Amino acid sequence: MSAVVTPGSVQTAEHSQSHRPDPNYLTHTKGFLSWALTLDHKRIGLMYLVGILTSFLLGGILALLLRAELFFPGEQMFSNDGYNQLFTLHGAVMVFLFIIPSVPAALGNFLVPVMLGAKDVAFPRLNLSSFYLWLAGTAFFLVALFSTGLDTGWTFYTPYSTLTQGPVVAATMGVFILGFSSIFTGLNFIVTINTMRPPGMTWFRMPLFLWATYATSIIQVLATPVLGITVLLLAAERVLKIGIFDPAYNGDPVAFQHFFWFYSHPAVYIMILPAMGIISELMSVHSHKAIFGYRMIAYSSVAIALFGFLVWGHHMFTSGMAEVTTIIFSALTFTVSIPSAIKVFNWLFTMYQGTVSMVTPMCYALAFLFLFTIGGLTGLFLGSLSTDRHLHDTYFVVAHFHYVMMGGTLIAFLGGLFHWWPKMIGKMYNELGGQISALVVFIGFNLTFLPQFVMGSRGMPRRYAQYDKEFEFLHQLSTVGAFVLGMGLFIAAGVLLSSLFRGRKAPANPWGGDTLEWHCESPPPFYNFLRPPVVKDPYDYSRLVYDNRVGGYVERPEDRASGSHK
Amino acid sequence: MAHSHANQHEHHEKSEGHAHAGHGHHGHHGFAHPSPIWQLLAVFFALLALTVLTVYQSTLDLGNMEIWASLTIATIKAALVILFFMHMIHDKPFNIIMFLGTLVFVALFLGFTLMDAHNYKDLIEPGSITPK
Amino acid sequence: MSATELDASHNHSHGHDDHGHDHDHPAWLAHHFDDAEQQFDSGKLGIWLFLITEVLFFSGMFCAYAMYRSLHPEIWTFSSQFLNETLGAINTGVLLFSSLTMAWAVRCAMLGQNRGVVACTGMTIACAAIFLGVKAVEYSHKIDLGLLPAGFYVPQVAHPEHHEGLSKWLIYFMIVPGLLLVVLTAWYGQAVATANAVQKQIAGPLSVSALCFFLGVGLGLYLESGEAAEHGDKAHAAAADSHDAAHAEGDHAHEEAHASDAAHEPKDAATPAATESASTDSHADASHAADNEIISPDVNKPNAAGLFFSIYYCMTGVHAIHIIAGILVLTWVLVKAAQGQFHSEYFGPVDYVGLYWHLVDFIWIYLFPLLYLIT
Structure with missing residues (x-):
């Protein structure tokens, strides 16, 4: 029998709409404190989601201001200094407050224990404290935002960051605290995945999102402490004048860049790996076909995490690194493209001969595939020494990392959000609205950043408020694209928010996924699983069939014929 | 790859743990490995002796080898701490x-x-x- | 779903209490773990991961250390003389002893001997306090002499003024431990008066530890004054050498500095530190012989010796912060042990705190020779 969606439980669902709501993690306790002091990973994930989306809104508004300033070549709304502060805050907010915690902390917190079949993460108190650390770090950043203004760029390069008047110490303390938040999240996930697996959940029965999260967590634990000590030394540089990064005291600013990128390059994989995990889930579920090359995708996640530590020097090719080091780092950089390409090919083969449902999450997944491929391939030009000399610090770099970070992580995050929204909130959103948002985001994104590749290769440098007349048309295209993109994101937000009020109740399994989260109610009950669930292959869809009465997928009764789908 | 090997190993232990869990919480689980007192004391005195040795070594003129000599002694001390005080041999x-x-x-x-x-x-x- | 048992929706009984315990769960077993071993394994893996982050955190400073020492070995040879080897060695011994008592505390916890855990963690905290007391003397002495991070470094002179009485920095360092001593002793007195056995077990070791801080200060002052006669003078003789040389050469051009380098045969054979040290004038040529060279005046400057003290303060300072954090978590263990919470299935907190404490010791094992024992 089906323990999840039986006629009985459907009845319960209908029942709940009339009078007695079925207690789930959202409703089982009420009041502000029941949220503020909760130890439930699902509620913490949801609080993270709210916080992260708010930071994204802030970072997005800053981005639109930047693009508006660049609509005409000369000075518009902001002075050069104001522009410097604006792009610094845009970068810092987006990187530290939004992208790094986006998938692991918000979606990961919600999904990891449920997908794993555990009751909670291994250390629920640590989990809550990491959320509050995130809030505290954010507060420091807001101080930096509202005081004199930070203008170092999100990278805090010395010696400028030791000389500038901006609130560098507040910002670095913010980064330090956010780093702790990130470390605790990663630590929690590693321990959870290692020790909390129920019987039957072997390593190779784990959904690929968990593999990706695991690989991400390894990076978070190994790399983030180095960022911690880097920003601490930078703060000491300003407060105690230790001079370690200051040439006047025989210090070495290039050493700062080594320290910084030892974290921040692996951090790029903290951003993209969980996104890749989401895409692995989305591709398989919405193609209604087992994932192609499960083990290769799993191994490639770990490989990316480890290779990610070998390539940080490619950010510093023009910073005064020794020639021999640049050659080594350039060569190593190309190795990362191998596991990334393995993933892309596996996703393509997953769709091949599958039954692709073009629902909203899949639209975003396809957009990801397209944008991430462009982002990844343009990275090859930057990894090559000869072309990087020309392209370094131009809009080509800006376009490249936006294709990877935004076209990759953000799009996958949105796809994942639309995919798991019914599970998290228990409401279905307007499908057409979601599809439109995906299309508008995709068009707006390309309109914004494709022209930047052209500008960059023609020599438009990044981080300038004013520019030559010859770039005006391309900049205007880019600005128009940015506003289209913003509109697409507002449509997406509208679709999701309106579902809160007008969405129909979500079935337990709206898409036909077979990972464990689709086996509990939408939204899940407080305890996820009372007894450890029995686990099977997470990508075997042969036992699921669409049920019109439920509006979602149910376990196929043994006697039914196979081969039915939406 | 070292990771996957370790993971599989870990998994075997894990399933045993759960098989055990089914029987309830009574009895001695046997995951405590108290170190014998003689071992703790032996390690401590070895560490003290090595500290004296490293101070003595610093008075010798070893030139460029000095740093390597002191690092070697420090590493032996660190290994003792990790293996016995931190119970890595039972981990x-x-x-x-x-x-x-x-x-x-x-x-x-x-x-x-x-x-x-x-x-x-x-x-x-x-x-x-x-x-x- | 014949194979899957997922009656998760029927667990209303858990709904009202966030982390309420199952009926078969003892109080010390968190609700989301199946058994004691799973809980212990999770905690153990968690603390190992945390230690990994600590190792990488310190690796940043070790990296800075290795970079600057390998590029400017002369700075290290010169500056290390101002560190007091005896105090460093004493502190190493104190930390090693605290590691012994910590490991013993873990043994006691595994055997369910809560009084033993109280005694051992109490001794560990006391050792930590002695360590900090000695460190306070070292720091205050260096601050008085101007042995400070690069931006504040004061070039050393031949015969520094020796302070009469206590350094004002040492007094600042003693404020918090002094207050703690008063409060803890009062608490202990109250616990004795009310015959509260648990509070007595907590307040007793803690007041002794606070007292031990002052023991450490006394020890440090005693050894520092004894050392000043031989060791400190050696260091300052070297400083004087370089200082005089700096004055002698004054505004001379670099060429002349080179020439004078060659001319300066060791003028004072009684300063072994100076004669043995490798030369390394930042604009020196490779032709300089490693021996028979006085320390370049270039070393006794903010951008040379100052850099050493920057790294010294960063490394030992962050280490001291870890000691203070260790005292806090050890106190938590002490409280739990005084309440008699540990037994053979629940000794995790002692073990985890122990691992952390040993790592702090582990770091110091490297810091001691790398900072104090350079010749």
Whole structure:
């Protein structure tokens, strides 16, 4: 029998709409404190989601201001200094407050224990404290935002960051605290995945999102402490004048860049790996076909995490690194493209001969595939020494990392959000609205950043408020694209928010996924699983069939014929 | 790959743990490994002796080898602490591999940064910068 | 779903209490773990991961250390003389002893001997306090002499003024431990008066530890004054050498500095530190012989010796912060042990805190020779 969606439980669902709501993690306790002091990973994930989306809104508004300033070549709304502060805050907010915690902390917190079949993460108190650390770090950043203004760029390069008047110490303390938040999240996930697996959940029965999260967590634990000590030394540089990064005291600013990128390059994989995990889930579920090359995708996640530590020097090719080091780092950089390409090919083969449902999450997944491929391939030009000399610090770099970070992580995050929204909130959103948002985001994104590749290769440098007349048309295209993109994101937000009020109740399994989260109610009950669930292959869809009465997928009764789908 | 090997190993232990869990919580689980007192004391006195040795060694003129001599003694001391005081000899293989694997990353970080600093130092003009 | 048992929706009984315990769960077993071993394994893996982050955190400073020492070995040879080897060695011994008591505390916890855990963690905290007391003397002494991070470094002179009485920095360092001593002793007195056995077990060791801080200060002051006669003078003789040389050469051009380098045969054979040290004038040529060279005046400057003290303060300072954090978590263990919470299935907190404490010791094992024992 089906323990999840039986006629009985459907009845319960209908029942709940009339009078007695079925207690789930959202409703089982009420009041502000029941949220503020909760130890439930699902509620913490949801609080993270709210916080992260708010930071994204802030970072997005800053981005639109930047693009508006660049609509005409000369000075518009902001002075050069104001522009410097604006792009610094845009970068810092987006990187530290939004992208790094986006998938692991918000979606990961919600999904990891449920997908794993555990009751909670291994250390629920640590989990809550990491959320509050995130809030505290954010507060420091807001101080930096509202005081004199930070203008170092999100990278805090010395010696400028030791000389500038901006609130560098507040910002670095913010980064330090956010780093702790990130470390605790990663630590929690590693321990959870290692020790909390129920019987039957072997390593190779784990959904690929968990593999990706695991690989991400390894990076978070190994790399983030180095960022911690880097920003601490930078703060000491300003407060105690230790001079370690200051040439006047025989210090070495290039050493700062080594320290910084030892974290921040692996951090790029903290951003993209969980996104890749989401895409692995989305591709398989919405193609209604087992994932192609499960083990290769799993191994490639770990490989990316480890290779990610070998390539940080490619950010510093023009910073005064020794020639021999640049050659080594350039060569190593190309190795990362191998596991990334393995993933892309596996996703393509997953769709091949599958039954692709073009629902909203899949639209975003396809957009990801397209944008991430462009982002990844343009990275090859930057990894090559000869072309990087020309392209370094131009809009080509800006376009490249936006294709990877935004076209990759953000799009996958949105796809994942639309995919798991019914599970998290228990409401279905307007499908057409979601599809439109995906299309508008995709068009707006390309309109914004494709022209930047052209500008960059023609020599438009990044981080300038004013520019030559010859770039005006391309900049205007880019600005128009940015506003289209913003509109697409507002449509997406509208679709999701309106579902809160007008969405129909979500079935337990709206898409036909077979990972464990689709086996509990939408939204899940407080305890996820009372007894450890029995686990099977997470990508075997042969036992699921669409049920019109439920509006979602149910376990196929043994006697039914196979081969039915939406 | 070291990771997957360790993971599988870990998994075997894990399923046993759960099989055990089914029987309830009574009885001695046997995951406590109290160290014998003689071992603790022996390790402590060995550490003290090595400290004396490293202080003595610092008075010798070993030239360039000095740093390596003191690092070797420090590493022996650290190994004693990790193996006996931190119970690594009784720990799960996964924890051991993880901790030792970390040293690879530390080596990577130090190695590349040092290599680079030594290679570009000649590019820096000597004495071109005056202190504040 | 014949194979899957997922009656998760029927667990209303858990709904009202966030982390309420199952009926078969003892109080010390968190609700989301199946058994004691799973809980212990999770905690153990968690603390190992945390230690990994600590190792990488310190690796940043070790990296800075290795970079600057390998590029400017002369700075290290010169500056290390100002560190007091005896105090460093004493502190090493104190930390090693605290590691012994910590390991013993873990043994006691595993055997369910809560009084033993109280005694051992109490001794560990006391050792930590002695360590900090000695460190306070070292720091205050260096601050008085101007042995400070690069930006504040004061070039050393031949015969520094020796302070009469206590350094004002040492007094600042003693404020918090002094207050703690008063409060803890009062608490202990109250616990004795009310015959509260648990509070007595907590307040007793803690007041002794606070007292031990002052023991450490006394020890440090005693050894520092004894050392000043031989060791400190040696260091300052070297400083004087370089200082005089700096004055002698004054504004001379670099060429002349080179020439004078060659001319300066060791003028004072009684300063072994100076004669043995490798030369390393930042604009020196490779032709300089390693021996028979006085320390370049270039070393006794903010951008040379100052850099050493920057790294010294960063490394030992962050280490001291870890000691203070260790005292806090050890106190938590002490409280739990005084309440008699540990037994053979629940000794995790002692073990985890122990691992952390040993790592702090582990770091110091490297810091001691790397900072204090350079010749």
